[in-house]
Amino acid sequence: MAATTGSGVKVPGNFRLLEELEGGQKGIGDGTVSWGLEDDEDMTLTKWTGMIIGPPRTIYENRIYSLKIECGPKYPEAPPFVRFVTKINMNGVNSSNGVVDPRAISVLAKWQNSYSIKVVLQELRRLMMSKENMKLPQPPEGQCYSN
Amino acid sequence: MAENGESSGPPRPSRGPAAAQGSAAAPAEPKIIKVTVKTPKEKEEFAVPENSSVQQFKEAISKRFKSQTDQLVLIFAGKILKDQDTLIQHGIHDGLTVHLVIKSQNRPQGQSTQPSNAAGTNATSASTPRSNSTPISTNSNPFGLGSLGGLAGLSSLGLSSTNFSELQSQMQQQLMASPEMMIQIMENPFVQSMLSNPDLMRQLIMANPQMQQLIQRNPEISHLLNNPDIMRQTLEIARNPAMMQEMMRNQDLALSNLESIPGGYNALRRMYTDIQEPMLNAAQEQFGGNPFASVGSSSSSGEGTQPSRTENRDPLPNPWAPPPATQSSATTSTTTSTGSGSGNSSSNATGNTVAAANYVASIFSTPGMQSLLQQITENPQLIQNMLSAPYMRSMMQSLSQNPDLAAQMMLNSPLFTANPQLQEQMRPQLPAFLQQMQNPDTLSAMSNPRAMQALMQIQQGLQTLATEAPGLIPSFTPGVGAPGSTGSGGPTGPTVSSAAPSETTSPTSESGPNQQFIQQMVQALAGANAPQLPNPEVRFQQQLEQLNAMGFLNREANLQALIATGGDINAAIERLLGSQPS
Numbered sequence: 001m002a003a004t005t006g007s008g009v010k011v012p013g014n015f016r017l018l019e020e021l022e023g024g025q026k027g028i029g030d031g032t033v034s035w036g037l038e039d040d041e042d043m044t045l046t047k048w049t050g051m052i053i054g055p056p057r058t059i060y061e062n063r064i065y066s067l068k069i070e071c072g073p074k075y076p077e078a079p080p081f082v083r084f085v086t087k088i089n090m091n092g093v094n095s096s097n098g099v100v101d102p103r104a105i106s107v108l109a110k111w112q113n114s115y116s117i118k119v120v121l122q123e124l125r126r127l128m129m130s131k132e133n134m135k136l137p138q139p140p141e142g143q144c145y146s147n
Numbered sequence: 148m149a150e151n152g153e154s155s156g157p158p159r160p161s162r163g164p165a166a167a168q169g170s171a172a173a174p175a176e177p178k179i180i181k182v183t184v185k186t187p188k189e190k191e192e193f194a195v196p197e198n199s200s201v202q203q204f205k206e207a208i209s210k211r212f213k214s215q216t217d218q219l220v221l222i223f224a225g226k227i228l229k230d231q232d233t234l235i236q237h238g239i240h241d242g243l244t245v246h247l248v249i250k251s252q253n254r255p256q257g258q259s260t261q262p263s264n265a266a267g268t269n270a271t272s273a274s275t276p277r278s279n280s281t282p283i284s285t286n287s288n289p290f291g292l293g294s295l296g297g298l299a300g301l302s303s304l305g306l307s308s309t310n311f312s313e314l315q316s317q318m319q320q321q322l323m324a325s326p327e328m329m330i331q332i333m334e335n336p337f338v339q340s341m342l343s344n345p346d347l348m349r350q351l352i353m354a355n356p357q358m359q360q361l362i363q364r365n366p367e368i369s370h371l372l373n374n375p376d377i378m379r380q381t382l383e384i385a386r387n388p389a390m391m392q393e394m395m396r397n398q399d400l401a402l403s404n405l406e407s408i409p410g411g412y413n414a415l416r417r418m419y420t421d422i423q424e425p426m427l428n429a430a431q432e433q434f435g436g437n438p439f440a441s442v443g444s445s446s447s448s449g450e451g452t453q454p455s456r457t458e459n460r461d462p463l464p465n466p467w468a469p470p471p472a473t474q475s476s477a478t479t480s481t482t483t484s485t486g487s488g489s490g491n492s493s494s495n496a497t498g499n500t501v502a503a504a505n506y507v508a509s510i511f512s513t514p515g516m517q518s519l520l521q522q523i524t525e526n527p528q529l530i531q532n533m534l535s536a537p538y539m540r541s542m543m544q545s546l547s548q549n550p551d552l553a554a555q556m557m558l559n560s561p562l563f564t565a566n567p568q569l570q571e572q573m574r575p576q577l578p579a580f581l582q583q584m585q586n587p588d589t590l591s592a593m594s595n596p597r598a599m600q601a602l603m604q605i606q607q608g609l610q611t612l613a614t615e616a617p618g619l620i621p622s623f624t625p626g627v628g629a630p631g632s633t634g635s636g637g638p639t640g641p642t643v644s645s646a647a648p649s650e651t652t653s654p655t656s657e658s659g660p661n662q663q664f665i666q667q668m669v670q671a672l673a674g675a676n677a678p679q680l681p682n683p684e685v686r687f688q689q690q691l692e693q694l695n696a697m698g699f700l701n702r703e704a705n706l707q708a709l710i711a712t713g714g715d716i717n718a719a720i721e722r723l724l725g726s727q728p729s
Contacts, residue, residue: 024224027244031185034246036224040238049225053187053248064220064227064248 058134079111
C-alpha cells in the first residue's frame with residue numbers, strides 16, 4: 001500500500017516501521033531485546049513480536065519473554081499497544097492478560113515520535129531491573145497468557 | 148524519499164536493501180549466507196547454507212560457543228527459532244543478525260553478570276545489614292552459633308600432621324553418621340563443663356591466628372565473642388542436639404525472611420561471604436571442603452540471585468558436630484597429657500592422669516572412639532605431632548601464662564570439686580605441670596604407646612579399686628609433696644608408667660603419699676559440684692576502677708555489668724547506660 005505522502009517533515013509511518021524492521025533483523029543494540037514482524041507477509045506492518053531476555057541478577061534472569069506489539073495507524077505519533085505473551089509479574093503489566101498499561105510505563109505515557117519499538121522493549125527490560133520489580137515472584141517459566 | 152522501500156512494490160521485509168542482492172539469486176540453490184550470531188557478550192559470523200534448518204545452524208554454532216545444542220536458544224526478530232524450522236522460514240538472510248541465549252545447567256552464560264554491579268548493589272545495601280543484624284536477634288544467635296561452630300572447628304586447625312588429620316576426618320565422618328555418639332559425647336560432664344566456661348572458650352578461639360585475622364576484618368565477631376550471654380547460649384545450644392536442630396530450623400526461617408526484605412538478600416550474602424564463608428572454609432578444610440563452595444563461587448561470579456529464587460538453602464551443615472568432639476578429644480588429650488606429664492614427676496600427676504584417663508575412657512568407650520584410641524596408641528608419631536601442633540602449643544602456653552585459666556579448666560571438672568583442699572594443692576602445681584608439658588621429654592614419653600596403654604590400665608584398675616575396695620582409700624594427707632619436684636624429667640616417665648600396671652594389680656601394697664593421692668582422686672570422682680570462680684570483684688578490679696574514673700559511681704551496678712559482660716568495659720558501659728532512664 002503506497003503510504004508516501006510527499007513532503008518530508010513527517011516521516012510516513014510505514015517507512016519508520018520498515019526502518020525498525022531492518023533494525024530488528026540486523027540486531028542493532030546489545031542483543032538483549034529483539035523484535036520483528038509477527039507475520040513476514042504482513043503488509044501493514046502493524047503486528048510485531050518482541051522478545052526480552054531477562055536481565056541477570058534479577059528474578060527474570062534466564063528467561064525469555066515474548067511480547068506482542070501493535071503499531072496502530074497513528075504510529076509513531078501514538079504509542080504502540082504492548083502486551084506480554086509470556087506470563088510475567090511486573091509493575092505496570094496486567095497480570096491476567098499481560099497488557100502493558102501505557103500509563104504506568106513512562107515511555108508509553110510520555111510517548112514521543114522519536115521513540116521506537118526498540119526503545120519500548122529496552123525500557124521494559126530496564127524496568128525489570130528496578131528494585132521494585134527485580135524480586136517479584138514469577139510464575140513458572142514458559143507459561144503464556146491464554147488470549 | 149520512500150523510494151527505497153517502494154522500489155519493489157509492496158514493501159516486503161525480506162527485500163530490505165542489504166538483502167537485495169541475495170534474493171536476486173535463484174532461491175533453489177543452497178546459497179551460503181553469512182549470519183551474525185550475537186550474544187550479550189560477543190558477536191560471531193557464521194556461514195551456513197541458506198536452506199539449513201535451525202537445528203543445523205545450532206550445531207554449527209555450538210562448537211564456537213562451547214555449548215550443547217539444546218542449551219542454545221536463538222531469537223530472530225522477536226521470535227524464538229525452533230529446531231525444526233528453517234532459516235528461510237523466518238526470513239533470515241545474508242547479513243542479518245540472530246540473537247543467541249546460552250542456557251547452562253544453572254544459568255545462561257549468554258547473560259554475563261558483572262561482579263562489579265553486584266558489588267555496587269551490595270554497597271548500597273551495606274547500611275541495611277548493620278541495622279538488620281542487630282534487631283534481628285534470632286539471627287545474631289544463629290550466626291553466633293554458626294560462627295561458634297565454625298570457630299570450634301578452627302581449633303582443630305592447628306593439627307598439621309596429615310596423619311592426624313586423616314584420623315580426624317575419619318572420626319568426624321563417623322561422628323556425622325552417628326548422632327548417638329554425639330549425644331554421648333555431649334553428655335560427658337567434662338565436655339559440658341569445658342563448654343560451659345565462656346572464658347575458656349573465648350581464649351581457645353582467640354588463640355587461633357585465623358580467627359584473629361577474621362576478627363580484624365570483622366569487629367562484629369569480637370563483639371560476639373566478648374558477649375558472654377551469647378557465648379553461653381551458644382554453648383548450651385551446642386550441647387543439646389535437639390535444640391541445635393531447632394535453632395537451625397529457626398535460622399533457615401529467619402534467613403528466608405530476610406531475603407524478602409528489600410536489600411535483605413544482599414545483606415545476607417554479604418554476611419555470608421564476609422563472615423561465614425571464611426569460617427566455614429577454614430573449619431571445613433579438614434572436613435573435606437566447603438559444601439557451599441559451589442554456591443559461594445557462584446555468588447562471587449555475580450549469579451547470586453539463583454539461590455534467592457529457588458529455596459536452595461539446605462540446612463547448613465552441622466559444623467559444630469565434629470568440632471566439639473575434636474575439641475573434647477583435644478581437651479581430653481590435653482588432660483591426658485597433663486596427667487602423663489605430671490606422672491613424670493609425682494603422684495599428683497599420676498592421680499590426675501587416672502582421673503583424666505577415666506574421662507578419656509568414658510568418651511572413648513564408644514566404638515568409633517575405640518578405634519581412634521587404638522590408632523593413637525599404635526602410632527606414637529601421631530601423638531607427637533598432635534602435641535607439637537601449633538594449636539596445642541599455643542594453648543599450653545596460654546595456659547601456662549594464665550594460671551588462673553588453667554586452674555579453672557582443671558578444677559571445673561567434677562574431679563576436684565568434692566575436695567577443696569585438693570584444689571588448693573593443684574593450683575600452685577599447675578604452672579609446674581604446664582612447664583612439664585612443654586618439656587620435650589614429656590612429649591617423647593607421651594608418644595610411647597606402652598605409656599598410653601599403661602595409663603588406660605591404671606584407670607581401669609582404679610575404677611575396679613573404687614568399686615571393690617573403697618575402704619582402702621586413705622585419708623588425704625597434705626604431705627603429698629613430691630608434686631613440686633619437676634626435676635624428674637623423661638626417664639622417670641616410662642618408669643612410672645611401667646610401674647603403674649604393677650601398682651594397679653596390687654593395691655594393698657600401696658603405701659606412701661602417691662597411692663593415697665590416687666585414692667583421693669578416685670574418691671573425688673564421685674563428687675560433682677559447680678566450680679568456684681575467683682571473686683568477680685577481684686577479677687574486675689581494673690575495670691571497676693576505669694568505670695569509676697569515667698563517672699559510673701554505682702559500684703554494685705558496675706560490678707553487675709562487668710560480670711554480665713565478662714569484663715568487657717565497652718559492653719558494660721552500654722549496659723549501664725541502657726539501664727538508666729532516657
